[in-house]
Amino acid sequence: MTDTFRELGRTGIKVSTVTMGCWAIVGDATWGPQSEQDAVNAIHAALDQGVNCFDSAEMYGNGYSEQILAKALAGKRRQAVLCSKFSPQHANSWNDLLDACNNSLQNLGTDYLDVYYLHWPNRQTPIKTITEWCDDLRRQGKIRAFAVSNFGVGDLGDLLEVAAPAVNQLPYNLLWRVVEKEILPLCRQHDVSVACYSPIAQGLLTGKFADADAVPESRGRTRHFSRRRTQTRHQEDGQEEATFAAIRAIAAIADDLSCPMAELALAWLIHQPGIATVIAGARNPGQMAANAKAMTRTLTPETIARLNAATEPLKAAFGNNPDMWQSTDNSRYR
Template identity: 45%
Template sequence: MENYKLPHTDFEISRLIFGCWAVVGGFNWGHQDKKDSLDAMREAFDNGITTFDTAEAYGNGASENLLAEALGDKRSDMIIASKVGPQDFLPDDVIKACERGLKNLKTDYIDLYQLHWPNPEIPLEDTMGALQKLKDDGKIRAYGVSNFGNKSLDICKESGFTISSNQMAYNLIFRAIEFSILPQCVEDNVPILCYSPIMQGLLTGKFDSAEQVPDDRARTRHFNKGRSQSRHQEEGCEALTFQTIDKIKKFAEESNVNMGNLSLAWLLAQKGVAAPIVGGRNADQVRKNLKTMEVKLTADMVNHLNEITLPLKEKLGSNADLWQTGGRVI
């Protein structure tokens, strides 16, 4: 496994991060077997994935609990990234949320504590001040942000707080951050942690058409607003999405590379990307995703993937919110 040193930290993360959202099942994911979840996390750790991304929001603490159960005895050899939700951005609430996280995770420090989504109602400097206090007190080792657009990143920079990462939706069929957020992050030395890097399974080729995608996963702006769980007002671009997926699938076959691995390797080849955060619901998926580290893409392959996904990138535009029509990624 390759590792990556985040700025303003004294630790390295693994270049594949295990995402601990789907392992709790429920919203977005449906039924999940607990043993499969524990096996998936242990398989990841045993094969060099040291870094785990979780959040209080994933099952109201259940994901943090599960991580402690799976790997509690490995604490000193792992990196835990967790998040505080925007409803808790008042300074006192940030501290309380962190205390709850520590309790759920059965640990006395979190390595990377991230602001889950921007909250324009609360001055960011105040929230950042609370993160700095947690760092000074040794409760967290570093802090980062998530779903932060250009304006919020500007505030971070101007106020002199040293963020170590920005976690954003980024994958071959959702390239919105390339318009202005990724360039700013590169300029400001804020590495990207990519969430939904295989587009919640779509980039493994498991769905052949929009109709096959379950409603809770078809909430994204690729799909028509008529889907039952949709929270946007857009027509979507289902035909273009599946034409693009088809082209990626064919290219993966021609290149003799598994499609999911190809998609993750493309992210690893992007300047400014520290690591994809990939979910896995069982050990077998984890083993398959780990093979990404054996894939080496040539510049021509990266360029070809850029070209075949460009029309979809242009159609979905610069709104980096996967699910809503605008305003949340600021």
């Protein structure tokens, strides 16, 4: 059995290997309508199942995700590890950052954040300055740990020259293994914990979509899908055939093990070296409970090898650009 709590970097903050992702609960253009009561119940289900970590961002529903967390966690704040993210434009000045942090704290109804992420790199302000500002936030008791998200080897290398972030939050799932090529080894080498986002590939790894045509346009925005899709921003032909071939192969392995596919996909990630937690989105208590089961699912080396082999062609097809949404020319990774 794998451990169910892991430390983020060297912060002393211990998180469950499954984190609840709190983006979709705002019910925006990507995810469609959402009942707030379902969202609150999902958060309660997380705590009931031993999930202590919640991932939000100021940009999710413009603060609404944080407000739902405040509602659900009223009186239970100390049971939770609360993570939120500031948008890169709020790292252009100390006053912007302070305002962003205070807004998140107010939305969350708390006086401290456990983990405060820079959501995407900001290349206007020197990274050393951003880390010093975050150190000030930490000294003021507003945050416990500074972390980053979507930092490639270039950005992370620059950051590591001045400070070690607790976490690098990255897109990582069986259908998106690009980060294995360069970023994960660098994170492991420097004890930077990795938190995986979109761990069930925005629903693709639940098996709920029979083929690419069944995926709604708002969910068909990543580089898995053809540029002919109306909401894509990349210029690529996509990998729809290879993606669904991999999904069928994973489904067959899940069948052999009598394990729900999403649980298997999450457990595979939890077994990867250097992964602290997988940030699985859940929109209702049933999804949350199903995802939490991955924390105690042990996979044999043979199963892991089968899953690796089933997804190797897709990994090769995506090349070395970790940006799920933008082509290499416009990649936001460096």
